[in-house]
Amino acid sequence: MAAVRPLTLAWVSRHLEVGERILSTEALHGGITADMRRLTVGTREGGTRDLVLRSFVDPSYAEHAEDWLHREAGALSSLAETGVPAPGLVAVDTSATHCEYPSLLMTHLGGRTVLDDEGLTTRLPLLARQLVEIHALRPAERPRKYVTLTTADTVVVPKGADATTWEAAINVIRAPAPSYEGRLLHRDFQPGNVLFDVPPTRPAGARITGVVDWAATSWGPADLDVAHCSTILALLHGPAWGQRFAEAYEEAGGVLAATAGERLYWRVRDGLACSEEVRLVAQPWREAGRTDLTTRAMEERLDAYVTVLMDTLG
Template sequence: MTNHDETATVRPLTLAWVHRHLEVGERIVGAETLHGGATAEMRRLTIGTRDESTRHLVLRSFVGPTRQGPAEDLLLREADALTTLTGTGVPAPGLVAVDPTAAHCEYPSLLMTHMPGRTVLDDEGLETRLPLLARQLVAVHSVRPADRPREYVALTTADTVVPPEGADAAVWSAAIDVIRKPAPRYEGRFLHRDFQPANVLFHLPPETSEGAGEVGITGVVDWAAASWGPADLDVAHCCTNLALLHGPEWGLRFTEAYQEAGGRLAAAVDERLYWQVREPLAFSEEVQWAARPWREAGRTELTTRAVEERLDTYVTSLMDALG
């Protein structure tokens, strides 16, 4: 629901900047904070139109430092990604305006169209959603941009991994040794780089409503880390999120679903293992930070310790399956 009183919380310079990018006769009539964003303030703006109807836009503002790098870089990459995705069939927001250096706003900001649907982090219904996620990621990797985004950035090193308390030291040592080796050669693909359930919007028909349509993906959001790199990396990232959210077995199942959807991964087992373990090892450094948005979204059972245990089990399962 839109909170009309919250319009005042959009800062004055930003409010004026947004107004300059509206259609003639339109005005902001409300704003609502969107929760779950880990790196920026997100607001859904309700726009009153000339015909007295409404539409929505989304405002992203970086009000502080981020783990991913300078806000200017993130916003420019997201703006480029949204432009690239226009007309591709990948359901992404449309770019309205970007102010990456806060030349007009109080903070670096990006304005985009609003996507319908909602994120779903519950275990229930995952069997249905998993192949949809896989097919959507295959579609992302099929995009051929005229201008490639920057090369992917590795999120961990062998020397910064933090094995969870009580983890099998031998297993983790072996996993760490895997990423000490040089990265395998790969066929580059357009990557989302943070493709996971919290960044995918779904349409879920009411259980009591007949003819309301099937479960489907309505949008993929948060393109600030869009990169060029191996499809394996995006798959491994989603696998790790699924393993921590829903249980380690779901991480392994997503790899299968991606291939069943037509996605291609590294052919050699040792190369595939390199990418598959790199992402969960990266999560080891920030488990507490990663789990917080999930708890705020209602998954209160996902304490830091519970997620660490799932991470340990998932790394062990990867080493058993591929190591």
């Protein structure tokens, strides 16, 4: 248990039930900004249960940690009364008052992330329906407005990409953002943050068991969440799947922007945002088993996806 520092272990212990103790810790892989650990807790009755500890250890993310943890704690608290399968909040220390690092303790959900191509036709509509359910929620207290950091000057054009197509795409986000009807956004809804139970003998019986990582919860257009999941699906599985997700979202009852130009704005904006962090995203996916997703392969897929968007919506 040396991986979890003493003050943090003591803090976690104070939030356990009487008679419980931490038996072991295990690193969870796939995250980018935070250190994730599964804690196995021995119960008073002799059984075990699991908790998850999120700690912002990397100094480069320290300045955002308090805001992210505050938003995640708020989201988990409000989701507790809904049908969305999110972790339950146990405790949070946003400013590292009690822990070595800003930390959040939550319940552990069953299931696993699934990043393989196999079974995607089954999982895609499940993802779409789950996102429609999230967007239908009306929290008593709205989270802060969405943030987009990408600008026309920060986009990284992939090597070998058609300069004319990318310049046209960059010009799309030079325009003001379209008006929209606000919705609760997960803001990082994508296969890496969704847990599935997939029966080994019956993949078609897959079901979602959890939606995790609510640190970027925001208020904004449904199109932005759909755009992000579409981009990630395009990088993971190919450009056609990015297009297909938006269709599945509408088939599930979701409502997107009325005009092609408005839809293009949000989808291109997210695609261009991913251009700045392809290498950062590719590494945890390869660690999770998708060794085919080299940075170069993902750059090529992103280029193809942006090109498809400009051809179909532009």
